[in-house]
Structures are given as C-alpha cells and as structure tokens.
Amino acid sequence: xxxxxxxxxxxxxxxxxxxxxxxxxxxxxxxxxxxxxxxxxxxxxxxxxxxxxxxxxxxxxxxxxxxxxxxxxxxxxxxxxxxxxxxxxxxxxxxxxxxxxxxxxxxxxxxxxxxxxxxxxxxxxxxxxxxxxxxxxxxxxxxxxxxxxxxxxxxxxxxxxxxxxxxxxxxxxxxxxxxxxxxxxxxxxxxxxxxxxxxxxxxxxxxxxxxxxxxxxxxxxxxxxxxxxxxxxxxxxxxxxxxxxxxxxxxxxxxxxxxxxxxxxxxxxxxxxxxxxxxxxxxxxxxxxxxxxxxxx
Numbered sequence: 001x002x003x004x005x006x007x008x009x010x011x012x013x014x015x016x017x018x019x020x021x022x023x024x025x026x027x028x029x030x031x032x033x034x035x036x037x038x039x040x041x042x043x044x045x046x047x048x049x050x051x052x053x054x055x056x057x058x059x060x061x062x063x064x065x066x067x068x069x070x071x072x073x074x075x076x077x078x079x080x081x082x083x084x085x086x087x088x089x090x091x092x093x094x095x096x097x098x099x100x101x102x103x104x105x106x107x108x109x110x111x112x113x114x115x116x117x118x119x120x121x122x123x124x125x126x127x128x129x130x131x132x133x134x135x136x137x138x139x140x141x142x143x144x145x146x147x148x149x150x151x152x153x154x155x156x157x158x159x160x161x162x163x164x165x166x167x168x169x170x171x172x173x174x175x176x177x178x179x180x181x182x183x184x185x186x187x188x189x190x191x192x193x194x195x196x197x198x199x200x201x202x203x204x205x206x207x208x209x210x211x212x213x214x215x216x217x218x219x220x221x222x223x224x225x226x227x228x229x230x231x232x233x234x235x236x237x238x239x240x241x242x243x244x245x246x247x248x249x250x251x252x253x254x255x256x257x258x259x260x261x262x263x264x265x266x267x268x269x270x271x272x273x274x275x276x277x278x279x280x281x282x283x284x285x286x287x288x289x290x291x292x293x294x295x296x297x
Contacts, residue, residue: 007078009085013063017041019070020052020115022265024258025250026070026219029236032248033074037081039066046268048276050174054132056120063123064088069116071219071232072204073239079212084119086189086207093128093186094179095119098157099172100165103193103202105217108172110165111151112179113188116215117204128185138177138184140170147184156207157190174279198231214239 017034021027021043031041042059044052056065064084074080087095096113100106104114129135140147148167151157170176182188193204196214204213216235221228240247250258 007081007085009088010064010081013088014061015039015064015066015081015084016059016062017066017068018052018056019043019068020047020049021045021070022262022269023070023219023222024261025255026222026232028248028250028254030068030070030073033239033243033245034068034077034080036245037077045265046272048174048272050136050178053115053175053178054136057122057125057132059122063121065118065120065122067115067118067120068213069215069219071217071222072116072213072215073236074213075239075242076210076212077243079206079210080119083206083212087119087121088123090189091121091124091187092189093121093124093182095189095191097191097193097202097204098160098163098165100163102162102164103195105200105202107164107166107169109167109169109176110157110163110190111147111167111183112172112176113190115175116202116217117213124186125182128181135178135181138181140177140180143184144168144170147180151183154190160190160192174276196235198234200228200231201235 017031017039019027019031019041022045027043031043035041044055047055053067056062056067059065066080066084068074083095086092094113096115096118097104098110099108099112099114100110106114108114144167189207191204191206192209193202195201196203200217202215202217203211204215205211214235216228216232218225218228219232222232223229236247
C-alpha cells in the first residue's frame, strides 16, 4: 500500500497539531520536533479527556487535526504529512493505533484508537452528525456485535497481527463514545505498531510499517519517578538524533517557570477530577452491574 507523495491532498487544507498538555517541559520537547514546518500547533490545558476532542472538532478553521500526546515524539514528519494526505484521499475520518497490545501496554477495546496519536479528518467528521450530543450519547453496547464483526473483517486490521483487546470494554475512558461513533459511521485507518526495545514505549508506523512516532507512556511519572524520567529522556534523545533537529535547551529559568505552571495545572486537575466524580462513580457502578450480571448468568 503506497502512500508516499500524498501531501498533495493537503493543498488548501488547514492542518493543525493539537496536544492535551499538562507538562510544559514535555510539550516543549515534543512540539519542537514538528514546529519547524510552519504548521500551527495548539496547546490545550485543563481539558477533560473527552471535552478535549469536542474542542478540536469545534475549531472550524481546521480541516485536518493531528492529535499528539506531549510524551509522543515524531521521528519523521514527512510520513505524518503523507499519512494525513492519504486519509484525505481515501475519505477516512481517523487514523491511529488500537487501544490494546501487544504494542500498546493496555488491554482495552481495539475498536478505539488510543489518543496518543491521531489524524482526524474534521471535514469528514463534521458530516456525520447534526448535533454534537449525538456523539456524546452514543451507545456502543447496542451495536457491539456488528462493530466487532466489521472491525475483524477490516483488511487492514488483519495485517496488524494478534490484538489482545477486549471488545466488552465499553467505558474504559471518557473519550470512548467519540471513537466508537467514528468507527461505526465512517472509515478508520488502524495503524501498526511495535514495542520499543525499552519494553515500555510504543513505536507507531504507517501502513507500510515505516516508523514515525515514539510514545513513552507514563508521562505523569516524568520528573517524579527516576526510572521513567530516565527512560523518557532516552526516548527524547533518540527522536532528536533520528530527525537531526536541534534539541531545545531547558534553562534554570525555564524550569522555574515550568514548576510554577505545573502547580497551577495540578490545582486545576484536582478541580476537574472533583467535578467528574459523579460520572466516575456512575461508570464504576455500571461496570459492577455488568460484572455481577455475567457472574449470575
């Protein structure tokens, strides 16, 4: 499957990078790998996991949104842009990695693409609904079997190898309805990946299995736990060595600013979590009911 040269399909399109960011230091390291292409990057802070995607869709100026975590590091921007051109040419709504292993250290629903990296074709997505509430209220359980069968029949999925996912994972994350909705109502391009030699990180590839992105996971442990800090720093160095981009220098003054911002982020995060507690309790209760019902029958 050839995709080289598909950037032509991005001509006249507004492309933006979006990041749901918490750590200003990680964001600086990640964004510096793609900011040299003149593509606008948007850093969104203090966003709930699902509200973040609705914020992206609401950006009417943007046609193609490249969503990337701040602990994901692009090693080949040309592959990213070719891939974006490919999904435009072939009318996909979304491209990303299934939310399960073996490349992804999760055992969640493979129909969902984990949002450490996505290319979202907003022009297609906006044709799928008349009101954003249609996405927010999407009920996966009612169409679970048909979605599972469609996913397994996808020719591209068959090339990904064995996935250790769980199709019964309905509400693992708040953003699940968004990705379920896209998978049912449009075409999704599932990308191959493999586990990094550090045994933690994910190496994401295009459909020709050319690597273009390194995702570390455990960003919340950065500058907190020594093991993950060293591991993530090693991954950052690998990305900069691969691309040849000059790694930004973080000064003592920068670090003081980062610490001040992190303090604010922590406070705002606590407020968001407190507001979401009713939803979390409801989700845990639904899981308990499903588990109890399965044990009875």
